[in-house]
Amino acid sequence: MTTDRADVESLLPLPPATFHILLALADQDRHGYAIIQDIEARTSGELRLSAGTLYRSIARMVEQGLIAEVTRRPPAAADDGRRRYYRVTPFGRAVARAEMGRLAQLVRLARARGLTPETA
């Protein structure tokens, strides 16, 4: 599947929850609850998704082709039989990277104007 630049651009900017879900799935496949936990941990509890909100995002992201359900389970130890695991698709990665670039560009612009973050 070739990732079309226009397809990627059309999804930007990403809603924060979407970006966080992509981040949570960047290093490993996870199931829903694991995604929530990961996001909570990384944002120090600032972003706490409810089950409903999470799956609404997941449903949309599956439809948009950003993530996909994995049929092959991770190593048995981490497996929880009931659970469905999700993985970032190459398209999803491209979109995440593009969002990163967009944010980085924004930060660069802000710095060039002499703005500094609140806490260093």
Added chain:
Amino acid sequence: MRLYRALLRLYPSGYRQEYGEELLATFVDKARERTGLLAPLRNALAAAGDVVPNALLVHADLLHQDLRHAVRSLARTPGFALTVVLVVALGVGANTAAFSLADFVLLRPLPFREPDRLVKLWQATPGYGRFQLSPANYRDWRAAARSFEGIAGYTNRQANLVGTSEPERLEIARATPELFGLLGVPPLLGRVVSPADSAAGQVTVLGYALWQRRFGGDPRVLGSTVRLDGEPHTVIGVMPPTFRFPSRETDAWTPLIFTPDDYLDRNDNYIYGIARLGGGISLSRASAEMETIARNLERQFPEENKDTRAVVLGLRDDLSEGSRLLVLALCGAALCILLLACANLASLLLVRATGRARELAVRAALGAGPERLVRQLVTESLALAALGGGLGVAIALVGTPLLGRLVPATLPVTDEPSANLPMLIAAVMLTVLTGLSFGVGPAVAAARSRSFDALRDGARAGGGRTRRVRAGLIVTEVAASAALLVSSGLLLRAVDRLHSVDPGFRAENVLTLSTALPWAKYLLTERREQFYDRVLAEVRALPGVESAAYVTGLPMRLRGGIFPVAIAGEARVADATNSVGLRAVTPQYFTALDIPLREGRDVGERDTRRTPLVAVVSRSFAQRYWPDRSPIGMRFTVAGEERSIVGVVGDVRTRGLERQSEPQVYIPSAQMADSAIMFYAPKDLVVRSGSAEAALLPAVRRIIGAADAEQPISDARLLSEIVADETAPRVTQVRLLGALSGIALLIAGLGIHGLLAFAVSRRTRELGVRRALGEATGSLVGRVLREGLLLSLVGVALGIAAAYLAARAMGALLAGVAPADPATLVAAAALCLATALLGGLRPAIRAARVDPVVALREE
């Protein structure tokens, strides 16, 4: 957990199946984090707070998705979308408008207290179904009747209002003091007429419109004096805007006071009776009582009250049958359109849904559940219905007030008809229901069949059942349009027939206007004649004027004005069967209206009170009494004076084109006795000119102003307009029905085209095989057309049958045209079949062009 599981039902079922378990598991995991005493409560709150908003958002997402899908798929077939929207709009619009009008005219309670108990009282004599009462009969009925809580009488008159601004002619209702209490409407300001006023001086109650127009809505008008026909009247009250009794034109009310003289002539009928039924008394019981009273009076006054009966009619039913039928016919037509719209919608959607079976099967194969597909189709149908319904509502809102012409002027209500909400909702619901049942049903059936047949190329969806439905739809569409066509054809013929009725005079190039001379000032005949002579002499001198005259009332405006006559030397009694239309005229009246003089002479300048009393009569009058000899010189008595006949003129349709009129008697206005039969004093001026009659008006106004500066001029019109008014409601109705029929034909044609095209495309393979086997092109075309024509024939037959029944029911509107008028039937049937042929032509040609190779390869 159970709560969460239950709440999950709020999600769309497809979504629930996909993510329900996961949602639950995740929620359970999260719930484990919550500990402590209040954990269950917090979990419950979290469950509700999580599911409810998210479920709604998922629904919204789906709706948004479906709408986008619907817009895209409809944009791919704009013809279909546009047709559906227009058909729905038309069905909703026409029905809402028609039934709102029907509700307005026939059903809505009149703006009086307990209007169901209000009835009108009429006298009936042979030849006159509803006749006004004479004061004496009114008095005797009132004294004898026990069925009513109250009885009141009123009569209409015009009066000149002279004051600060330009003189104006007012429509006044003179009413007995009981009227206001009977109707139960309190005044807006001041008080209404009371029995005490009858004895005291002159008072008047103003209508709201007059109060606003002439007095700027100033409440200080109470107690002030206005001059009506020169007589001072004290304003004692103002009625609210909704009070428009007895008609919408009424400007003000004055007390009706009978003097002993008024009771003398039992055949001087000018009182309208209105009554309120007593509590628990039915209309039929009241009618029975009145019947007895009328018979008793006949025994007491065998001559004057010969064959005089009493008629009691509900106030709402007092409308003429014609007005009622005009509205009902429109409703019938609207129903036809609705039927047609629904059938058309059904066929369009059926064709589309069956054609989409493949698309749906593909989507089902890709994992979309039937619930998801139905949801999508419902969204699409509803979007179409909403668009069409919206447009229909707009049509109804704009259209209903335009139907105001069909509202009879005698209906005592203020406002114009407006679109009616319940009707609107009903019409929208019906179309939506049709849309859903035909748009979704077949598609779902196709998708649910789960067979992958539909995926195969060249599949022929729809077997015998679809075929039967299709046939039914074609028959319905043709039947509805045929019924509509026949009905409007018949009504068109009726209007045609009325237009070809000779009114007895020539209306072209005649200017008319009214100068109702106030009785008090012009009680003496000589004073009136001075006025007429001066005005007529100057008007006749105007360039272009050929003749000018004054008359009691214009034909078709003054329909009554009838008087009994007695023939000298004959035993016939002067009763209603001997009545004539009496008119007082100045010389030149017959030339001005181009009423042919058959025999003898016109009324002349020399006919005065000092010369023998004469009269000119119409031909039917002469034939009634002297069928086999010349009536010239014959003598008869009318309005208490014996006259001899000096001339015979043609008959005039004084009562309008649709009714028989009494024979006419014309007396010279100069021969009227002083202060006698003042009602007949001429007030209408008629001016015939070579051309440009309307341009004369300013000059005529100046002449009248110079003759009497206080004299108002009203009703300046062309005589041709008055004649056109006769048929105006009918013409409006026929135009409406004609437009509806045209649209119906178009809809039916489109529907037939769609259904046949669909049939042809389903039969491509069969047609290809026939072609390959050597069947001729002509035969193939015939095969397709035949199907359409046969079904249309059935439809036409049904439609004509329905129209015949409808026509018999509206016989009163047909002006003598037979319900089975052959010309109309043939024309309508031909039009329907031609439309069917036209609709079938393209599909037939396509059938003939089927390339056998391609058709077979598709398999």
